[in-house]
Amino acid sequence: MGKKTRQHHFSHNGEKTMENDVLSPKIKKLTRDDVEIKVHYVNSLGKDIAKPVTIKGHYLDKLDIPWQEIPGYVLSSVTNFQQTFIPNSDGIYLVYASQLSAPVIVYHRNTEGKLISDPQYLVGDLNREFDTQPLEEADHFLVHSPKKANGQFTSKVQEQEYIYNVLPIKKYRTNKDLFVETSANVKVFDQPLNKVPLEKTLPYGTSWKVYRAVQETYNGTVWYNLGGNTWVPSTESIATKIIKQTSPRQEMLNSPLAQSAENISYTYSVIDNMPINKAVKIMYYRDQYITAWKTPYGDMDNQRYQGGQNVFVKQLVQLDNYSVWAELKDGYYIESKYLNI
Incomplete structure (x- = not known):
């Protein structure tokens, strides 16, 4: 009799049995290599609204889905949801629905609480950043700003307030x-x-x-x-x-605009002056005379100027009552309205 050949078989755990010396080709051996899962971010029509993300982990380890805030959208559902790393060739789909945000209202008020311009309504995609600014033309009078002038658009109305002292x-x-x-x-x-x-x-x-x-x-x-x-x-x-x-x-005020007019009356102050340095004529009849003044509205002098007479004017001086006086070369003053300047 020939020698009996001993046969080996494998159990379902891969252990040898007495029936076969090889593994059945129908049995797949699971390894603990890294498992890759692709996460897609799509709208309700299945179109990508953000770049897909591939996450990697060991078999049966806990899986944390990388949620994202996408401006203009809100998460509505998840397809192929899983909590552990198990092979998933289809991937996970996060489905977002488009949604409008609530506006940000910006108020510009004076210190008495009254609006100094129409409210500004800022609108934008949900979760997108916004930034508010004071009025450019009133920025110099700004006395109060919001604690935080920027933020994100949300589903709730937000308000910002700027206060100005418009009577500065x-x-x-x-x-x-x-x-x-x-x-x-x-x-x-x-x-x-x-x-x-x-x-x-x-x-x-x-x-x-x-x-x-x-x-x-x-x-x-x-x-x-x-x-x-x-x-x-x-x-x-x-x-x-x-x-x-x-x-x-x-x-007496020594005006910074006309320091050469040293004897201007203390009653008025000089607001402007203009050098003339030329001869002009007294515009009066020859039988009439113009009074000379030591200072405008100050002391009059016995000096007189005859109508038609030529005088030399050094400068014109304007007082804060808007009268204009001519300072003559001889040191006297007469009102410019009597001269053909």
Whole structure:
């Protein structure tokens, strides 16, 4: 008798049995290699609205789906949902529905709570970023902004508020004997809040009488009026001081716009001047005379000018009552309306 051949068989776990020495080709051996799952982000029509993401993990490990916020869309359903890494050739589909966001309303108010412009309505895709801005023309008067001027559009209405002081200056009380003293050549302006200075400056080490003052309400800067349309802010190189006056003549203002007109009456201040330096004629009848003044509206003199007479004018000086005076070469003043300038 021949020798009996011993047969081996495998169990369903891959162990050898007495029947076969080889594995059945119908049995697939599962390995613990990495499993790849593709996650798709699609709209309700199945079209991609974001780039797919491939995630990788070990077989049967926990699977965390990479959720995404997509502007203009909200997640509505999930296809082929799974919580562990098991082979899935179709992948996972996150289906998003399009959705409009609620608006962001921006209010611009004054300090009394009244609107100074129509509300602004900002609209955009859901979850998209927004950014609000103050009014460009009123930015200088801004006193309050939202704690956070930007954010994301959501399904709920959001509100932002900007507050402006549209009356940026208020009256500022001063002492009647108040002067400003310069510690440098100081720029002056024709009105408060103006950013462009006048051509002439206040010389270093000079003192100028203050006639009135206003204060910026949002930063406290004080603007001092030195007569007419001449203003200097407290941010310049100046100091204030009180000078007690002993006579009316000591209250005379040496205008920074016409320093050569040294004897202008203290009653008015100079707001502008113009060099002339030419001979002109008195426009009056020959039998009439024009009075000469030592200072405009100051002291009259016995000096008279006859109609038709030629006089030499050094400059014209305008006072804050808008009268215009001619300063003559001989030091006297007459009103320009009597001259053929």
